Amino acid sequence: MFETDQIDGILPEEIYENHLSVNSKSCLQQYKLSLRSSSNVASNDLLKCAWKRNSELFNGKAKDHILKTVNSLVQNVDTSQIKTWKTCLSQLDAESMFQQSLPSCAQCPATSYSNLDKFINNKCNCDLGIVNNMERASKETIDTKGNSLFVRNLNSQHSSQESKSDDDKQIFKPRFGRQKHANKNIVQPITSTSALVEEVDFDKEEDENKAHRSNVAKITFKTAKEQLLASNPATKRTLGTSRKAQAKFVSPMIGAQDKQESVEPTVTDERLKHIDPKMIELIESEIIDKGTPIGWDDIAGLHLAKSVIQEAVVWPLLRPDIFTGLRRPPKGILLFGPPGTGKTLIGKCVAAQCNATFFSISASSLTSKWIGDGEKMVRALFAVARCHQPAVIFIDEIDSLLTQRSDTEHEATRRIKTEFLVQFDGAATGDEDRLLIVGATNRPQELDEAARRRLVKRLYIPLPDAGARQQIITNLLKNENNELTLQHIAEVAGLTEGYSGADMRSLCSEAAMGPVRSVPLSQIVSIDRNKVRPVNFQDFVNALQRVKPSVSQDDLGQYVKWNKTYGQGF
Numbered sequence: 007m008f009e010t011d012q013i014d015g016i017l018p019e020e021i022y023e024n025h026l027s028v029n030s031k032s033c034l035q036q037y038k039l040s041l042r043s044s045s046n047v048a049s050n051d052l053l054k055c056a057w058k059r060n061s062e063l064f065n066g067k068a069k070d071h072i073l074k075t076v077n078s079l080v081q082n083v084d085t086s087q088i089k090t091w092k093t094c095l096s097q098l099d100a101e102s103m104f105q106q107s108l109p110s111c112a113q114c115p116a117t118s119y120s121n122l123d124k125f126i127n128n129k130c131n132c133d134l135g136i137v138n139n140m141e142r143a144s145k146e147t148i149d150t151k152g153n154s155l156f157v158r159n160l161n162s163q164h165s166s167q168e169s170k171s172d173d174d175k176q177i178f179k180p181r182f183g184r185q186k187h188a189n190k191n192i193v194q195p196i197t198s199t200s201a202l203v204e205e206v207d208f209d210k211e212e213d214e215n216k217a218h219r220s221n222v223a224k225i226t227f228k229t230a231k232e233q234l235l236a237s238n239p240a241t242k243r244t245l246g247t248s249r250k251a252q253a254k255f256v257s258p259m260i261g262a263q264d265k266q267e268s269v270e271p272t273v274t275d276e277r278l279k280h281i282d283p284k285m286i287e288l289i290e291s292e293i294i295d296k297g298t299p300i301g302w303d304d305i306a307g308l309h310l311a312k313s314v315i316q317e318a319v320v321w322p323l324l325r326p327d328i329f330t331g332l333r334r335p336p337k338g339i340l341l342f343g344p345p346g347t348g349k350t351l352i353g354k355c356v357a358a359q360c361n362a363t364f365f366s367i368s369a370s371s372l373t374s375k376w377i378g379d380g381e382k383m384v385r386a387l388f389a390v391a392r393c394h395q396p397a398v399i400f401i402d403e404i405d406s407l408l409t410q411r412s413d414t415e416h417e418a419t420r421r422i423k424t425e426f427l428v429q430f431d432g433a434a435t436g437d438e439d440r441l442l443i444v445g446a447t448n449r450p451q452e453l454d455e456a457a458r459r460r461l462v463k464r465l466y467i468p469l470p471d472a473g474a475r476q477q478i479i480t481n482l483l484k485n486e487n488n489e490l491t492l493q494h495i496a497e498v499a500g501l502t503e504g505y506s507g508a509d510m511r512s513l514c515s516e517a518a519m520g521p522v523r524s525v526p527l528s529q530i531v532s533i534d535r536n537k538v539r540p541v542n543f544q545d546f547v548n549a550l551q552r553v554k555p556s557v558s559q560d561d562l563g564q565y566v567k568w569n570k571t572y573g574q575g576f
């Protein structure tokens with residue numbers, strides 16, 4: 007309670023008579039918190055806020071008086087008055103003020119929340135928060151006694167909708183919960199709580215309230231996500247997908263910025279008529295690889311594989327007129343071998359050598375990322391590829407798409423697989439099509455027989471030999487400041503038996519960290535780039551302690567065996 011001698015002239019009774027109604031549960035809670043922490047400014051702000059919102063409930067004189075007193079106390083916050091202000095606040099019984107300010111509730115008998123804790127713990131069915139939102143959009147009607155408030159229904163849009171469905175029933179919003187009254191245009195105060203309680207079917211009322219709130223939300227409120235999707239439907243598909251470094255950036259604000267431009271991509275090619283435009287856009291932005299073109303020299307070793315590919319795939323794609331009949335090229339090749347041996351590099355190189363568009367997709371993303379849409383995605387992928395001929399479709403982890411059939415196979419996966427085989431056959435039989443499907447796998451033994459048959463050329467991509475490892479090191483050190491001689495490089499190559507191309511890359515990165523680690527910690531931020539010493543042989547020796555080969559001998563044995571059975575045999 008206010009001490010009458012400290013904030014003179016303001017009697018608690020006066021405040022209660024003015025039906026001080028704190029706006030919302032959260033407002034009150036914050037207010038209480040601020041009281042506990044004795045934060046004068048926060049308390050003052052909250053009080054002001056509550057009073058402002060309820061200004062029409064105040065007797066102007068009392069309001070002015072309270073605000074004046076509060077202002078003077080806040081302005082003198084550094085003086086001795088601070089003690090008085092704090093004392094005032096600590097003596098203000100906010101709980102009982104709030105309790106007493108609550109008007110009678112239609113649904114909860116007044117006694118049910120005589121204890122404020124009950125209200126705070128949601129034991130009261132009323133929803134003050136909702137009422138607050140309504141208050142902003144509506145005109146309040148207060149009865150003469152001020153103890154029961156009805157709020158005329160919300161915004162005109164909503165009321166027109168309701169009136170359409172509810173014909174000539176006029177709907178009013180009580181401050182707590184909703185009440186329907188058959189009488190037209192009459193704002194009825196609740197004079198007897200008990201009488202109303204009898205009339206109201208609580209369950210029905212609750213359902214109606216829920217439906218009403220959701221209607222209001224639908225009409226007046228859109229989440230940021232909904233707004234974004236409405237303005238740029240393409241974002242739905244691009245959000246959450248892993249982007250490659252070279253992938254085109256799709257701004258989430260495209261829709262907002264280019265309102266004039268059509269959001270839907272325009273499909274001009276007849277072959278794409280039945281394909282979802284969003285999928286086309288996604289394929290063009292995410293799946294077409296526009297990275298730096300790869301040359302044969304960028305791939306170390308693998309001479310046999312490279313020559314077979316050149317002969318069987320690259321030339322036919324470049325000269326389809328010569329490679330006809332028996333010379334007709336295979337439409338699918340399989341690259342299998344341990345991870346990190348350059349299968350993807352080969353795929354990219356083929357595309358670059360044939361001036362073909364390179365589509366790169368991981369089969370596992372078809373079965374997981376585009377779950378439910380995988381089938382459509384496969385169809386779209388082949389359709390877009392046909393429009394970008396010559397094209398190379400690189401499917402990494404192809405084993406996860408074309409696995410051997412089993413009873414436990416998921417229906418969606420089975421459908422994607424079927425679609426893939428259908429499209430594959432279409433591409434294989436279409437004489438005009440210059441499409442090449444390159445599948446890559448680390449587990450060739452798991453491939454479906456049907457897939458194996460279609461991927462006619464099956465090439466083993468083994469671990470790099472010493473010469474290839476030497477070439478990889480040389481290539482990677484080309485742009486680094488280093489003092490390794492040819493002999494050093496040959497020595498490192500000799501020490502890395504069993505390392506894959508990817509392991510070699512990790513080794514070189516680790517060695518390149520040596521010079522940086524030798525810089526004293528205190529100078530790392532300021533040191534001149536040219537003062538960092540060159541990479542040397544010792545850095546490689548140290549790196550060899552940390553980077554170990556990732557492929558086991560057992561795995562290698564399996565590849566060799568499979569190669570002998572199904573591979574090209576070299």
Ligand SMILES: Nc1ncnc2c1ncn2[C@@H]1O[C@H](COP(=O)(O)OP(=O)(O)OP(=O)(O)O)[C@@H](O)[C@H]1O
Pocket residue numbers: 304305306307308344345346347348349350351352402446447448470474478506507508509511
């Ligand atoms: N023969 C190679 N010549 C040059 N670099 C290679 C070679 N093999 C692998 N690398 C290096 O290893 C990295 C990974 O290679 P890549 O992605 O082509 O392997 P992968 O066989 O497709 O691997 P995964 O089976 O795990 O997909 C390449 O970016 C390259 O730096």
